[in-house]
Amino acid sequence: FDPDLLQDLCVADTSKGIKVNGFPCKEDTNITASDFFFAGLATPAVVNNSIGFAATQANVDSVPGLNTLGISLNRVEYSPNGGLVPPHTHPRATEIIFILEGELDVGFITTANKLISKTIKKGEVFVFPVGLLHYQQNNKDKPASAIVAFNSQLPGILVVAPALFSSSPAIDNDVLGRTFQIGTDKVGEIKSRFAPS
Ligand code: GLV
Ligand code: MN
Numbered sequence: 383f384d385p386d387l388l389q390d391l392c393v394a395d396t397s398k399g400i401k402v403n404g405f406p407c408k409e410d411t412n413i414t415a416s417d418f419f420f421a422g423l424a425t426p427a428v429v430n431n432s433i434g435f436a437a438t439q440a441n442v443d444s445v446p447g448l449n450t451l452g453i454s455l456n457r458v459e460y461s462p463n464g465g466l467v468p469p470h471t472h473p474r475a476t477e478i479i480f481i482l483e484g485e486l487d488v489g490f491i492t493t494a495n496k497l498i499s500k501t502i503k504k505g506e507v508f509v510f511p512v513g514l515l516h517y518q519q520n521n522k523d524k525p526a527s528a529i530v531a532f533n534s535q536l537p538g539i540l541v542v543a544p545a546l547f548s549s550s551p552a553i554d555n556d557v558l559g560r561t562f563q564i565g566t567d568k569v570g571e572i573k574s575r576f577a578p579s
Contacts, residue, residue, distance in 0.1 A: 383475055383512060383533040384452035393417045394442055394449035404535065405442065405449050418447035423457040426527060434465030434520070442535040449535060456530045460486065460520035467518045468541055475537030477510040477530050479518070484526025490516035515542065548576035 385403065393413050394405035408417070420440045427436035441454035448454055454475075458467060469491075479488065481504050489499030490510045502508050510516040512533075520526040546558060552573065555566040562569070 384450070384535055387450040387452075389450075391447065392450040394446035396446065405446075407449070408446070413447075418445065420445045423455065423529075426459045427457070429459055429461050429465065433468060434461035435459065435467045435518075437467075441532075441537070451535055452533055454532045454535055454537065456532075457482075458518075458528045458530060460484070460518065460526040460528075462520060462523045462525055465520040465526070468543055469515050469517045470539050470541040471513055471515050472510075472532060472534070472537035472539055473513060475532035475534035476512040477516070477532055477537070479508050479510070479528050479530045481506055482527040482529060484520060484524055485522050486518045486526055486528065487521055488516070488518045490514045544576050547573045 389407075391413070392404075392407035395408040396405055398406070400406050422438050422444060423440055427438045429436040435458060437456050437458045439454070439456050440448075441456075442448045445454075459465075460467070479486075479502075481502055483504055485501060485503040487499065487501050488508050488510075489497050491497050491514060493514075500508060518528070546553060546561075547569075555569040555573075558569045558572075559566045
C-alpha cells in the first residue's frame with residue numbers, strides 16, 4: 383500500500399527531523415545490520431491497562447531499515463476474560479492477524495455498516511481491510527497472543543473512543559452529545575473516564 387521504492391533500500395535517517403513521504407535515507411556507509419533488526423517481539427509485552435491489551439510495534443520507528451519497504455509487524459497480548467483491542471482503524475494499511483496462542487473474537491465494519499465477525503484460534507488468520515474499523519477480544523479464561531502484519535512501514539492507528547473523548551484540545555460536548563444522541567452531562571461523564579492525551 384505504501385509507494386514503491388526506487389532503490390534497494392533506504393534506512394530511515396531520523397536525526398534531522400525531516401520528513402518526506404516517509405524519511406530521508408541514511409548514507410550507505412552508515413548502514414549496518416542493526417538497522418534491519420529488532421528483538422522487541424521476542425518477549426510478550428506486559429498488559430498494564432484495564433482494557434486488557436498490550437502491543438509491541440516493529441515499524442519504521444523501531445526498525446529504521448523498514449523505511450520505504452511498505453511492511454511492518456506488531457505482537458499483541460490480550461488478557462483473559464475480555465481483554466480488548468478496542469475499535470480502531472489504520473489509515474494506511476490492511477492488517478492480517480495470526481493467532482500465536484489462545485482464541486479471539488474479531489470483527490470489522492464495512493462502509494455499508496455491516497459487521498464481519500468471527501472467532502479465530504491458534505494458528506488461524508483473519509484480515510482487516512485498510513481503513514475499516516476493527517477490534518479483537520479475548521473471551522477465554524487464558525491469555526491470548528497474536529502477530530499482526532501491515533502493508534505499510536507505519537500504518538498509523540486511530541482508536542475511536544479516545545479520539546472522540548480525549549483529543550487535545552477536546553471536541554465540544556455539544557458535538558459529541560448530538561453525535562451519540564445523549565445529554566452533554568453524559569458526554570462529560572464519558573470524557574472523565576479517558577485520561578487526557
Ligand atoms: C490490532 O488490530 C492491532 O492493530 O494491533
Ligand atoms: Mn488493527
